[in-house]
Amino acid sequence: MRKTLLIAAAAFATSVISSQAQVYSQNIVGYVNINLTNGVLANIAPALDLDGTGTNNTIATVFPTPSIGDTVYAFNGTGYNTLNYKVNGTGHPVVYTTNWFIGAAVEANYPLNPGDSVFYLPAANQTVTQVGTALTGTNVNANFPAAGNLGLLSSVIPISGGLTSVLGYTPAIGDTVYIYNGAGYTTYNYKVNGTGHPVVYNTNWFIGAAQSEPVVSVGQGFWILPATANSWTEVLNVQ
């Protein structure tokens, strides 16, 4: 899965000039490409926002050109809501409808906002092109789970990097992050690790005994299992 972020322009939409002050409205707009391979599951996320609110994105706006047969698995806290992009037939004589469905119900408005992520099983090789606005300012991830519960998350802002060092998540000891690697999961534990004699303790992210911080790409999702009550706030300020 190759991702490309092109934050193409800072659009200075409005410039109101008065004798006393200048007011600018700045939006970062651009697009993200996510390449998907037929039959290969991927954990992907809405990297950009539809309208700057962060709340009005749907499966149809995030994935505007799906292939028939594509499947999206959205975590609902215990299992998955499974959405299929398909031709559905109802009634006799049969009336055919092509859309996103859960079972027999059309679900084109199924919410999918930045900060959330889903598993996507494509029915064809394809490139998902997401066009939208980068959320700026201070953003609290609305999908962060309660202590001891799984959450399928992504970064609210379209920046890649270390979950803690770049994306600003402050972990607690006992936190676990699972990043899907195409075949299974790479598991990261935030813990106190002791090495050597006398023992030297180190508190950090680890894969097994190897210190390693989870790194998340733009448009990529991951699981988090927080050990204690926590939250994740990201800040993106535009100068």
Place this chain on the structure above:
Amino acid sequence: MKKLIITTLATTCVAVGAFAQGSVVGLGGMFVNDGVTSPGANAASPTSATTWFTGTVTVSLYYASLGSLTLTQINALNANDGVSAPAQLAALAADGFTEVSATSLATTGETVGAVPFAVNDGGFTTTDPNQINLIGVPTGANEWIAMVVTGVGGAVDGNVGILAFEQNTGNSPYTTPPGTAANILNDPAGLNFVLSPVPEPTTLALAALGGAAMLLIRRKK
């Protein structure tokens, strides 16, 4: 007879219940051209059936390994769709199918059994539970799955429609993080599920008694 066979199949599956678990999803939208019908002319045919069923059914999924049966055996089972439900139930048992559908999404205490679905104009309309977990099946593998649809109430109460087909079993919903379910195939056997009557043992006994009595009468004459 139907109850006896189904009970036997269900009991058999307990032995495999402790092993791997898969899951399938999308039953609510599995019918594109096919559906559930009541007995009638061309009831098994998706293109010419007219007796599309509306009401309530239960759905049970049965499993047999792909290597244990040939396509010819599966076709023979499906050929009795709408013709003889007792023959289909007998074939289900003879072919070694075991019931694997879980009745809930709970992560513990799963029991194998039937899941209720509402049907309208031949199609499943229920969206929850849309996912059915499969107890004791290999995960992520293509296997034989037989779907047993049983009528609930009305004129088709206890009637069954059975079709078998090759289906991926999906992943386990009980791992951390949970695995993803496989989509159930659309129109998997290319036939309608005809809710056909299954004579109860008492009915069969009465029929046999009547037949014997007629033979006796004819011999006396």
